[in-house]
Amino acid sequence: MAATLVTGVAAVFAGVALWRRVVAPGLTRARTGVTLWSLATTLTAAGVLGFAPLWLLDGCLNGFGGALFPVASVLVRVAEGVTAGVCAGVVCVPWVAELAWRRRTEPSAQRGGLAWAVRWAPPVAVAAVLALAAGTLAPGPAVAPVGAQAQAAGRDRNELLPLSVLRRDGQAPVIGDSAGRQVLLRGVNVNQLIDYGQPDPAKATVWPLEDSDYARMERYGFDVQRLALSWSALEPKRGVFDEAYLARVRTAVDQAADHGIHTVLDIHQDTFSKYVGAAPGTRCRANASPEFGNDGAPKWATLTDGAKACGFLGRDLAPNVQQAFTNLYNDTDGIGAEFARTWGRLAKTFADDPAVAGYDLLNEPGPGDAPGVTSSILLGRLYQQAITSIRAAESKVAGGFHHLVFFEPSILWSGLGFDTTPPVGFADDPQLVFSPHLYSESITMDQGLGVTLTSIEQGYATAERTARAYGAPLWSGEWGWFGEPGDFRSRFERFLERQNTEMLGSAIWVWKKACGDPQNDPEATTSGGGVVLYTCPDGKPLPSPAFETTALSQAYPRSAPGHLSSLRSSLTERDLRLTGSGEGTLDVWVPGQGRPEAKGSGLTGIRLAERPGGWRLTAHTSGRYTLHVA
Template sequence: MHDAPTTHADDRADRAAQETASETTSEATSETTAARHAARRPLVAVIAMLALIVVQAVADPTGLLALVGWSGAIPQASAGVWPFAPYLVFVPVVLGVVWWAAVRAGDRFWTLTAGVVLAVLLAQAAACLVMTWDLAVAAWAAGFVTAKAVPAALIVAALARWFGGPTDRRSFQRGSIWPAAVIFAVLAPLLAGLWWTGAVYADGIPVARLDRGIPSMLIAVVLIAGATALCLRWMRARVPGVLGGWLAALVAGGLVGIVQAVVALIVDGGFAGDIWPLMAAYVTVADGLAFGACAGWIVGVSAVVTDRVLARRGASRGPQLVAASVAVVAMGAAFLLPGGDAASAVDASTSPPEGFLRAEGSIITDGAGNQVLLRGVNVNQLVDFYQHQPDVPATRPLTEDDYASMAEYGFNVVRLNLSWSALEPERGTLDPEYLSKIEEAVAWGEEYGIYTVLDMHQDGWWNGPTEAGTACRPGTEEMWGYDGAPEWATITDDAPRCQFTGRDISPAGDRAFQNFYFDTDGVQTAFAETWGELAAEFADEPMVAGFDLINEPGFGETAPVTTSHQLGRFYDRAIDEIREAGAPQIVFFEPSILWSGLGFDTGPTPGFTDDDNIVFSPHLYAESITMDRDLGIPPIVSIERQFALAQRVADLYDAPLWSGEYGYWGDDDDVLARMNRYADEEDERRLGSAYWVWKQACGDPQNGIGPFGNALMMQECETGGDAPPKADLLEILSRAYPQSAPGVLTSLEAEGAAVDLAGTTPDRGCDLEVWIPGAAEPDVEVTGIEEVETTEVPGGWIVTGCADGDYTLSTNG
């Protein structure tokens, strides 16, 4: 029997079946391979991020430069949530979002880079949120890790690209663009929170804030809408879904920051002897990225929802959606805009009594219609410093002769540095002997016409040095102790006392500050109560100008949560204690040590207190002890610019500006030139200050032990006696100035005994007092001033008179 013959049709059918089976097998294999590759990329990205976190934690001895730091401190459950937030919140969030970004945006290097930046910023915001439970602070704080987020993102994206397997660069339908962009932009002023505030944002920079005026806000809204639409057009074609819109918002925020930086370069002085524009650009971009990261989900959700609505109802609905969005948010903005009748009134019952200095608007006054300039020096002779050698004293005795000498230079204020460790060596009890020393100093000041600002001083948190047997990690070194808190208020959680680039970056010091900010064991509460007790001792002393709550607060481990939110919280508590104690004096408040090191900082959150008798008191050390000089780079902030930045921040607080410290330019040949520049700027702005420092002992840990104590009044270390004072600096510091001026000063220029000043007063005032240095009686010319008298005093002359309306006074020197 023979088989049936095979036809060509049968052959074709067999071949077709084989090809179909082969294609099916190939497609299945391809899908399996694609799925394997799709899982491989996020796995590589997550492993890379986790490895980076571990490597940084090991390599960074301070824990400040790493994404998640470990400084050697052992987290304590009794401290609350904050010690665990970096590990139990930041790490899971960053790894989860990195996985999501790698799955959805991992086919392209730049989209994945944006995704990892988003992950780091969101993780930071989440960790800060569980520390503070303040959404505005947490969202704003996200931008502060931009310098960590961007390098980390580039590394993780590169590793995922190299080791994540083949990529499938698909393109997607862009879908709607403008509705989501407009919604995001018009909501921006209502979501502004703490973004776009501070020293960086000069007038003229477009900012999406209701409090910056309608023109600025509208320009910023248009800018955000345009940048978001542009980024949506690019990103949605590459990354689908909500993540595509979210990443578009993130990148758009960065673009807006770049535009703001360009505008700032034009309106804020450009590169005027410093590199401030670069720092400003970093801040504006960081703010924009944080805004995009924390609010960008609105864009992602809006874009997806709009797509679905348009798919159901037709594309013609697009313009209607945009119009509706604008209308809704415009009504919301109109509702939230401050009204013309909302001016705040000052409760007269809270004003200090007659004879006490007070803050009024942007100036310090005496309450009798006179502006007061407080110019003088810091006195550190009551500080409880660490003493490195038993036979070399850390301080010099404070005597009445010091005050007599300061008065001869025309100084009318002393910032008297105190130590909490000496004031309250045992918790809950103020040391009566130390209190008597403070009272004696205040009395000497009163006798010589010198106001006192009581300053609770600290450097490095406390005066403990590196403990014997401590093994400092590479990159850090053993350190001396300095001054500040008592031992009972120092909680380091076993972090090593080892310094990194200086006393202000020490794992133990940072952890001690962190515990203070979060009130571990009631330490912050105790300090605030101590201020109440100290203020009560001087509540009736009008020559106590005020209280400086803490010198150069450290940044702890989680700036700006610590340096802004938590610092403001402490200030508010301390002010409440001071007022409850019946003390009416000015409260001087400082930004963190970052201001002294960088030339600017965030400062406490605006509105941290409802007390209006406050003065903003940063330390204006530009071109001195700032980081740029340590690194040998051009100034981050110039001597001149620092005044503008400080005034900008003071205006945010609606408070006067007073520099609690400046100087310390070392032994460089240009010291006098820098000092003269500082003096010129201070006069032009009619400001006061306290120079650092009057006397410094040879054993002062800030000075080291050398041939001389570095201060205005020098000490010869070999004999312990006096060396010649710094006459050249004292000549500049003792220049002529109005100690009291009726009304408000409108101009001031001085050099030595020569002075030209102008002011204006609505009412006749006879409290004009102008200091003129030197032995020669000054030749005084005035307009608008009557009853002019020139009285000789030790070291110079006091010119007095009665002013009415606009007035001027000049001397020829």
Template sequence: MQTRLAVAALAVLSAIALLSTACVASGAPPAVGNPGDSSELLWLKAVRGQQAGIYDSAGRQVLLRGTNFNHLGDYFSTDPSLPTVATLDETDWADAAAQGMNVVRLVTTWSAWEPVRDQIDLNYLARVRAAVAAANAHGIYVVIDMHQDAWSKFVFTPAEETCPAGTSHQIGWDGAPAWATMTDGYPTCTPGGRENSPAVRAAWENFYKNAGGVRDELAQLWGFIATEFAEDAGVAGFDLLNEPGYGFDQSITLVGLAQFYAAAIAEIRAAELEVNSAGGSALGHVVFFEPTVNGPFVATEFSADPNLVFAPHNYGESIVGNGVAGFLDLLAGALQTLTKAYGTTSWIGEYGIFTSDQAQATAYMSRFNRIDDRNPGAGGTWWQWEQQCGDPHNANGAYPPSAEWLASQQQNCTEAPRMNTACTARSYPRAMPGRLTSVVAEPCGGAVTVTGRTSRPSTAVLWFHSDSAVAPTVTGIGLGGSNAVQSRGGWRVTVEVSSDYKINLA
């Protein structure tokens, strides 16, 4: 997550400027119905083309806003005394709901799903199922994410090894199982960031070449997951591969990644069809796809599947282009251009800032939120809810660890190592009948104004972040009755709307 090169990002922006809109047939959102003030998690569908967005089965455009939960990730252990993830429990879900979140991007790991080739760990499946059920019980959708960083926890430099001048020890991260990790004897010591280790790049090169069928194996794993969750409306969709890395050859990387995406989508759709042929009711989950970790992206015509969402990460002026004034705005605009080229909506799978300076964090996140509201796409999830003391993100600069560092780091191990990122509790529209046309909100909670257009009368759902015991005031145009229900952290507000409408909550 935290290794980027601004120069690579700028190269990507130049490439995006040459794009034209993808030739994707415009899809149609579901017909507008009226579920009233029901809090049921309805089935979600992505639409491509002129009305690109994510919609629920009542024909309401949906924003999915929340955070990343990495509690089920399978990470490299720097030292047995340092846990790599926190325990996921009821408090996490309740606190996330109190911040108004309606989605969690759930980090899962290939090495945990399939530690032995062709053998799925059913205990891990049960843990994922339990997490989905707990989220749904709090009104939170789940995006199941196949996470990786620097390929795998099995690619690392042994602590006792001496790295050549100009290189340093590579810490292990997360991702592929050992059996799928083929580094061809390349050295692990890295001349730069974690993605630059020759061993990491060799592993990616072999994946993109489908050496030993490993690329097909991961696609088939997605078929299994799709089967298991085929009828779960509370699963918003599947994020195929977090921040795909790059091999030695960019052409091999981008072609191989596109082939993986196409194969994984085919496996998912085949699994859904098989469930339906057996009498099930799989309506088809949204599939989220990403560009590579350093920016280059698959061809815009890689898939004609109608149920896709582009899910880039935006760390402008946080990790990428830090100190470059206006880079956040520039990157956000470039990602919107690329989104249009794919003919999809966008969903920002990761964003955030990493600083102990709360004033700086608040200023950055306020600015990010305002930019995001101007082009909200389908929402996004910030990185990340909790980060345990042994997480490789914490140990990266200290590997191999000294006794002094370990003693100091052990003091940071807690039961709930919250990141406490500023301005993550926001007022926003959750489900807007027909088409959402604008959002203007206070960046750290409070007043929000939305506009939309619907062909039939229906009910809008919004979250109003407030600790006040007084319900928000509802005003606007094209409105009928409204209802506000308080819970910890804010108010769930439902408003009857028709035709062209405007809702003000204050």
């Protein structure tokens, strides 16, 4: 918030100074009328002056990072400044037109007021822009009453306690449970309930979702699934929710809970919806190609205004996709409000369920037709609407409590490793979790050019700094897809090692990928990209890479009393070392068949219980504690 205020004030004062001292005096002496371009240029320069110092200050305090990240960072800051300047310039159009007309028609004796107006119109216009922003970013829903979360304390479901954001003086906020323990949440994405478009009628787009999937996840030691849902399946007709589909979601949550796995409910989208595909015979300009619709919104909410279905630099930048997102953000025909209502319906269904970790509001939202505004300010407003609907629904259910709310930046973060985000303060809900997708050195666009704008480590650092700005925990909802280069294993392990160093959780993409998934290469001989692999098109099981299975199954604390201060876990063998401080029950996943050897300090009552694929170690902690498991 402080940084936002500093940049805003800097931009305003820079604009006022430029206008009053340089531009306005020249314009009042000029014989031609005031032009929009002089005003827009001034304000654009002011925007750059306002944001560039923030980047320099941030770099000096936090380091400029590795690879080419300083270049990427300054581009984002300048882009924000340019956007602010241009927007302010557009707001000034009525002033400019009026002043230009008067200068041509009024006698010179009456132009004294004109000179005054020329000098002060920009500051007034900038103030109007800030006021508009303040209105757009109105305070979010009320903070959860203390009793709302207290009602959840002590409730559990197969040892799964309700989750919330834990805040302690002098420490960064973390995800925790109602017993006051830090919870990392490590698991996998499940896409088997997504309503995909079907490029090949002979190939299924998803695998059936069964209890055996969760039994297998349990053997990995996973304690969370990010369950992808489709708005098109939830509300195929406006105002009518599909109860059969909701029952399938309920079954998936229940089956996961039976195997000790929390669920993050994710309203998923790729290319906005499956209804944005190009009509047969569509012709696109050079470097663009006809788009195929993937998944997301129902047909009635897919408003493209006739924009072309031609993908450029990726499927998500097609004009019709961006127009559809813009209409969602602008609440055209009330579709933004209906999206929020859909979240309210989901929240009502799971309001009292401790097995549901929380709600991921919208997967990789598109930047719309004005990136920087649509993908930050207006996206924040949409999120605020959804949160308001969720909290209202939870409060009406007996035993309901406020779940975590996971929010994402736009798809550009996944494609670049950085992007503008909803402004700090877009909602004042205390249960927010910042959840970018960390695909650096994986599917980011720089890799196609043979360069690295953001390394894996820099991607983490950027996400952590952004989370700190929000005062929220960090949890990566997607990662993986390192392809098939020779250093696949190196990148995979670097990601997990950094995750341990920072004591974070995440969900790898994806559990099972079907051969008919629109994101799968139609010529591929395997369903690549999944944890569980199959041949294509016949669907015969394939073994997963041994190093990947071992690394994903590594030992880690499912929940740790108080505060974790260090975590090291081998990706190749059973070797876990952790330290922390707090009082309560430590719960640790340990892979492997042989009985583990555990030792440490500050621990009493160490117990080992054999589970599918490994062991669950529990112990009571009091004050500072250490644990070594081999």
